[in-house]
Amino acid sequence: MKHTPPAKVIPLWNLSEGSCARIARVLGPSDHVHRLDEFGLRGGTKIEMFRPGNPCIVRLSGNKVCLRTDGLLEVLVEPM
Amino acid sequence: MIAAAKTRTFTVALVGNPNTGKSTLFSGLVGVHQHVGNYPGVTVEKKTGRTSFAGLRFEVIDLPGLYSLAPRSRDEMVVVDLLLGRQRGAAVVDAVVCIVDACNLERNFYLVSQVLELGLPVVLALNMLDIAERRGIRIDAARLRRQLGVPVVPIQANRRIGLPRLKAVLADVAAGAAGDIVESAGKAHPLQRMGLSSGVPLNILPDRCLRCEATVRPEDCGEDTAAMAPDAARVHSTPLPDEFEAEVALLESELAEESNRAAGGPLPRCLVRRLLLDTNGYLQRTLLDDSDGRWASRLAAARERLADAGSPVPAVETSARYDWARRVLDGVVVEPGHYKTTPSDRIDRVLTHRFFGTLIFAAVMLIVFQSVFVWARPAMEWIDTLKEATGGWVEMQMAEGALRSLMVKGVIGGVGAVLMFLPQILVLFAFLALLEDCGYMARTAYLMDRMMARVGLSGKSFIPLLSSFACAVPGIMAARVIENERDRLTTILVAPLLTCSARLPIYAMLIAAFIPAHSYLGGLLNLQGLTLAGLYLLGIVTAMIFATVFKRTLLRGETPPFVMELPGYKWPSPRTVFMRMAERGWVFVRCAGTLILLVSILVWAALYFPHDPNATHQEQQRNSYLGRAGRVIEPVVRPLGWDWRIGCAVIASLPARELVVATMGVMYNMEYEPDSDHRRSSEKLRQATWDGTDRPVYNVPVALSIMVFFALCAQCAATLAVIRRETNSWRWPAFTFSYMTALAYAAAFVTYQVGTWIAG
Numbered sequence: 007m008k009h010t011p012p013a014k015v016i017p018l019w020n021l022s023e024g025s026c027a028r029i030a031r032v033l034g035p036s037d038h039v040h041r042l043d044e045f046g047l048r049g050g051t052k053i054e055m056f057r058p059g060n061p062c063i064v065r066l067s068g069n070k071v072c073l074r075t076d077g078l079l080e081v082l083v084e085p086m
Numbered sequence: 087m088i089a090a091a092k093t094r095t096f097t098v099a100l101v102g103n104p105n106t107g108k109s110t111l112f113s114g115l116v117g118v119h120q121h122v123g124n125y126p127g128v129t130v131e132k133k134t135g136r137t138s139f140a141g142l143r144f145e146v147i148d149l150p151g152l153y154s155l156a157p158r159s160r161d162e163m164v165v166v167d168l169l170l171g172r173q174r175g176a177a178v179v180d181a182v183v184c185i186v187d188a189c190n191l192e193r194n195f196y197l198v199s200q201v202l203e204l205g206l207p208v209v210l211a212l213n214m215l216d217i218a219e220r221r222g223i224r225i226d227a228a229r230l231r232r233q234l235g236v237p238v239v240p241i242q243a244n245r246r247i248g249l250p251r252l253k254a255v256l257a258d259v260a261a262g263a264a265g266d267i268v269e270s271a272g273k274a275h276p277l278q279r280m281g282l283s284s285g286v287p288l289n290i291l292p293d294r295c296l297r298c299e300a301t302v303r304p305e306d307c308g309e310d311t312a313a314m315a316p317d318a319a320r321v322h323s324t325p326l327p328d329e330f331e332a333e334v335a336l337l338e339s340e341l342a343e344e345s346n347r348a349a350g351g352p353l354p355r356c357l358v359r360r361l362l363l364d365t366n367g368y369l370q371r372t373l374l375d376d377s378d379g380r381w382a383s384r385l386a387a388a389r390e391r392l393a394d395a396g397s398p399v400p401a402v403e404t405s406a407r408y409d410w411a412r413r414v415l416d417g418v419v420v421e422p423g424h425y426k427t428t429p430s431d432r433i434d435r436v437l438t439h440r441f442f443g444t445l446i447f448a449a450v451m452l453i454v455f456q457s458v459f460v461w462a463r464p465a466m467e468w469i470d471t472l473k474e475a476t477g478g479w480v481e482m483q484m485a486e487g488a489l490r491s492l493m494v495k496g497v498i499g500g501v502g503a504v505l506m507f508l509p510q511i512l513v514l515f516a517f518l519a520l521l522e523d524c525g526y527m528a529r530t531a532y533l534m535d536r537m538m539a540r541v542g543l544s545g546k547s548f549i550p551l552l553s554s555f556a557c558a559v560p561g562i563m564a565a566r567v568i569e570n571e572r573d574r575l576t577t578i579l580v581a582p583l584l585t586c587s588a589r590l591p592i593y594a595m596l597i598a599a600f601i602p603a604h605s606y607l608g609g610l611l612n613l614q615g616l617t618l619a620g621l622y623l624l625g626i627v628t629a630m631i632f633a634t635v636f637k638r639t640l641l642r643g644e645t646p647p648f649v650m651e652l653p654g655y656k657w658p659s660p661r662t663v664f665m666r667m668a669e670r671g672w673v674f675v676r677c678a679g680t681l682i683l684l685v686s687i688l689v690w691a692a693l694y695f696p697h698d699p700n701a702t703h704q705e706q707q708r709n710s711y712l713g714r715a716g717r718v719i720e721p722v723v724r725p726l727g728w729d730w731r732i733g734c735a736v737i738a739s740l741p742a743r744e745l746v747v748a749t750m751g752v753m754y755n756m757e758y759e760p761d762s763d764h765r766r767s768s769e770k771l772r773q774a775t776w777d778g779t780d781r782p783v784y785n786v787p788v789a790l791s792i793m794v795f796f797a798l799c800a801q802c803a804a805t806l807a808v809i810r811r812e813t814n815s816w817r818w819p820a821f822t823f824s825y826m827t828a829l830a831y832a833a834a835f836v837t838y839q840v841g842t843w844i845a846g
Contacts, residue, residue, distance in 0.1 A: 036400060037158075037366045038647055043404035044154040045649050046193035054425075057438055061535045061545070063652065068189045068221050068425055070434065070652040072532045074539065079647050 018081035021055040027083035034079035095143040096260040097177040102185035104151030105653040107213045107243040112148040114246045125164045140257030155200040181207040181259045188218035195411035207259045212240045222422030230418045325410030329395045333388045363400045430654040454517045458556045465509035473502030500686020503742045504678045511560045519666035523658035542637030544648045547577040554584040558805045572641040582805045583629040585622045588743045599771045600789035681807040686741045727788040727838040741803045787841030791834040799830035
């Protein structure tokens, strides 16, 4: 069996341009988290950083999405 | 076809995520027979259209783009109420067309699962298959139809491909719905009714199943109806887990007990579910009378039980719905291992670049504004000429008297002055529609977001505010793109502070008359130009300050995180651009024909009555109600350095700011010609003296005080009328008028007093 190293979780804003990641967790008030969930930005989703920064642009299953969290939310990702 | 179907109109609602081509599909279905309005009491745009096909009449409702049917505000509630048939004054929805973007089915199916729960017949319009294919995404529509259990029609809305099929399916759904009128008392599940009407044996309909594929002719789908049944049976009306549904049932019975005592009917199950899911508390406040807090505690207890059972609210909804979406889409979507770089990506590398992107954006905006002023000018002059000619003609045709004066000065003069701005509004909206339709608009919001976030707004407020430099009316209308209610209101409230083109004639006249033409830096800078720039800056700075203030006080509240989809670039459709431009233009014309007409007539009457046929123009002005009012308010405007005539002119300019120039012309007995040399009128202004003295009325501080007043005041009936229309309440235009007038007065006072002190 292939050995997989323990996944490293980093905040989304730390993800560099062009790298792919899987969203690990979205932390914050439940209503805001729910909103992002409904938008498709949820744990387990694969994303790719298109333009880092705040707001940043990420690629989400073929579409591009612009996101500014303002410290209300913390999006944690697992780089792939 | 059943005869009953031919005589009634079927209501079809279009539901879908933003950027799925919903409005394009709407236009494709109803053509030009569109009607835009508002639902009572909210700012949601009510877009309906009538059409007929297959011998049946349809009313199609285009609902705003949504990611979820979870209402968090009054605006979002309207959509839910409409779909549930609870919206007063709106027809009961017979069927829903759910439009989805083939490139992002999983996310789109979140909303689909909520729509299916409503229990209405649903037709799924699968849009943008061509784009998905180009991205390497393969979709098996036939399998989707089987696994979802509702008719699936692949379409290409922008090219109108697949629309005849969609219409045929809708006609069948409608025929099924009409069938139930004849065949059942209307108590059964609507889908079962349709099953009955189309002759599908009931035994293949599972208890809580949501199928209406029976209403599609198998030959349309190329499918065997019977073959769908086993798969379709797996699809339930709600994907939420049983423990959650048990809590919903409990709550439903408790609520039913309550509603037996109260007058209102029982809540539909979907709303009971939402009540439990809505941790934000909006629905609890809206739907329940909870003065003793017992519902709050019951809901909290239910949520706690659910959390203990491993189904925490609201996360249980998203996980259940996405799980359902994955099950339904299993084997339907084949995604590429990794996404190819599309032309959209290559364009975005440049257009969203911090430096180059911003540079291009500035250039685009420059072109837009240049065009608004240059292209609209001939049409504006033409309307002005037409106004003059019509006025002249009416003057010749009618006998002298109050009626003629009313027609010429009140109706034609007042409304004409406002209609002059129609070409600018049309050109601006043509550009905005073009930028929106090709996908660039979302990028501008991204680029400007950082800047707008500093005053508490998001990038989406930028374009509406920028448009307000041409005219606040299209700016306020463009604010519709802002989903966040508070951000939208803040944008609407500060938009009139930005210097619109109607202020230019006032600035031009007063600057030419009173600001010396000093040059600095070898002619590069000029005091007159600097004054004009200063007035623009005054508007911008004040708008920024007030946006921050409103967001921190009046419109304070938790701002949700800013998320926005960046749709792929595409060639704009001339049809969509034209329709959007025409729609906005019509809103403005209707405004001018109603409210603005009323204000113009009122101001005219105040200047005309009491009428003395032998008096000169000036005597008439002085003795009119407006003139008398002007003299009464003179003590109020005196601290600003104004005499009663300026006070009068300000009141008379209520319909539109630029009327102040014409009114002052009448007051000081000078001929005002819009594009002529200002020298003659400037001379007249300089000669004006205070009544009974030789002291000149005007000097630099007075001129500055008037300009500052007009930079900040809300003397524009069109703007106030549009605010009323967009917010659907008189409260906001009244508020805008009060705060801006108070602000303008204070600023003019400071300008005059400080100016006099420096000059003295």
